[in-house]
Amino acid sequence: MEEKVxxxxxxxxxxxxxxxxxxxxxxxxxxxLAMHLVGNFFYYGGGSAFExxxxxxxxxLILLRLAEGGxxxxxxxxxxxxxxxxxxxxxxxxxxxxxxKSVIRKTTPGGQTVSSRLQAYTGLYILVFVIIHLxxxxxxxxxxxxxxxxxxxxxxxDPLYAAFYVFSxxxxxxxxxxxxxxxxxxxxxxxxxxxxxxxxxxxVYALIIGACFSSIPVFIFLSA
Numbered sequence: 001m002e003e004k005v006x007x008x009x010x011x012x013x014x015x016x017x018x019x020x021x022x023x024x025x026x027x028x029x030x031x032x033l034a035m036h037l038v039g040n041f042f043y044y045g046g047g048s049a050f051e052x053x054x055x056x057x058x059x060x061l062i063l064l065r066l067a068e069g070g071x072x073x074x075x076x077x078x079x080x081x082x083x084x085x086x087x088x089x090x091x092x093x094x095x096x097x098x099x100x101k102s103v104i105r106k107t108t109p110g111g112q113t114v115s116s117r118l119q120a121y122t123g124l125y126i127l128v129f130v131i132i133h134l135x136x137x138x139x140x141x142x143x144x145x146x147x148x149x150x151x152x153x154x155x156x157x158d159p160l161y162a163a164f165y166v167f168s169x170x171x172x173x174x175x176x177x178x179x180x181x182x183x184x185x186x187x188x189x190x191x192x193x194x195x196x197x198x199x200x201x202x203x204v205y206a207l208i209i210g211a212c213f214s215s216i217p218v219f220i221f222l223s224a
Contacts, residue, residue, distance in 0.1 A: 015088070018081040023183035025078040030180055030205070032071060033172075037212055044219075047149040054148050079127060086120040115178035122175040129168040136161075156220035166214045173210030177203055
């Protein structure tokens with residue numbers, strides 16, 4: 001038993017083990033975003049459709065709470081291991097690069113792209129955004145003020161919050177652009193024949209996430 005525990009600990013405390021956790025949790029969040037986007041699009045169906053979708057979720061409260069608990073656990077793992085890897089890389093390279101010429105899709109002298117070099121910072125920003133987002137739409141009294149549809153509408157009629165949200169989901173897309181394909185690379189699906197296609201899929205998916213999530217606040221603000 002001790003040998004199994006030691007093997008498990010050694011595996012997940014290694015650099016590749018931490019990256020594997022990051023890959024699995026990151027891909028899980030990509031899947032969640034796609035499902036969340038489908039739910040958000042019920043807003044375009046009007047108040048009845050949007051409130052009906054929300055009610056449908058809450059009728060399955062136990063499953064909803066289990067899913068939320070799993071997401072929180074995965075988020076903690078992602079943030080924890082991401083932070084550990086960041087500081088480990090920082091310690092391994094105490095001196096910054098002399099030159100950092102970087103544009104999208106172009107590597108720096110250290111072999112990094114813009115999105116990979118900013119991954120830790122965009123991740124930290126997303127953490128702050130998610131907390132604000134939860135307090136705006138989840139930890140609120142949905143029975144007051146016309147329900148969730150009215151809460152969402154009122155929030156995005158505020159130009160400052162709408163702009164903050166749009167900027168934030170663009171940052172999410174930027175984070176995904178690197179994270180999605182690098183997760184496949186980490187789990188070993190990095191065949192030279194397929195990786196270019198995976199990188200294209202990663203970019204397209206990031207653009208879809210950024211554009212589609214942005215569309216709702218833009219629609220509400222312009223409609224107001």
